[in-house]
Amino acid sequence: MRVRRIAVAPQVLEFASDDPIAARALAALYHAAPASAAEPTLRYALRRAPEGDGWIATSPSRPDFGPAALGDAWSFLEWRATEDLLNAPARDAVFLHAGGADIGGRLVLIVGESGAGKSTLVAHLLLRGHRMLGDDVVRFAPAGGAFSAVGRSLKLEANSLREMPLIATRCANGVVGTLLAAGCYYVSPAAIRRGWEAAGGRPRAVVLLDPADRAAAPGVVRTSEGEAAVYVTQKVLGEAAGGAPRQEDLTVRLLDVLADVTAYRALGGEPAAVAAALEREVAR
């Protein structure tokens, strides 16, 4: 049995398989997260179906998935691992459904619905030399009021790689930490560049991504800080679930942490152009 344990503090995730092909695929799951020797809090496994036809994926609190193609079984595990993190009981830290990057020493939180383009924007920022907090999951420690990075692999649509030849080349060469699964490339930030991880802290800006804005003129514009904070506390934190008391404490803490943010709305244009515009705005 090949077992890989990683720390996504305070959680410890274990990925296990008795198959070398599956083990290589599992290496791309949260590839950039550090190894851990601690007892796992969340366990996942990928194994061949008994008849040898397809793969079975096992995760906590969900029925087994499969038999299915390896890419689909892997995608199930990736989905479950992220959902389990978002729903993990709060201890020292909780996980929020958002992306983020450090732009010129200022932490920028990137929020928007699934499919709004968080991962693509974060990938472009990473390629432009900025360190990242995450593309879809970031850690928030209420006590210190700090956000910090999660080593989840970026989920990128195949067509978005056309604008990112460096990442496309990494994927084409099968660099460890990259994987094509169910129509999407999963790319470890560590496979793109060393020193990918942004230092933790308080965000100085929040960027709202709304697919409805894609038809607008290219650019990044200032928007209501209050609306952005409400989005983060209602939508981003809401998706992280949790009981009412916890939700209330976290909401108040988040509002305090977001007191001095500047809020932006990313408009239309190519993601690379949006990344460049965001860079200019945040640097002002």
Next chain:
Amino acid sequence: MTEAGVLTRPVARPDLLLRRVGSEWVLYDAARAKAHVLNLTAAVIWTYCDGSFERSAIADAIVRDVPGLDITRIRDDIDDVLRRFADEGLLR
């Protein structure tokens, strides 16, 4: 206690939390898990909703605090804001 649908001596629900975010304010209603964005005028009006100020007194106080404001305009704003507070269930 009401005049034209607006509370004359409005009283804010004590369980709501007001927090500044950037140049705006967010009023968080934990019981309904809902947050409301307020501009500066609405946030100032909120701070006078303790049951001891009539609408006209709120207008006078704001005009005292912020010189140059038009009292008629402020009274209209107060009516609008208090109606919104009442509609959203933010007042007792």
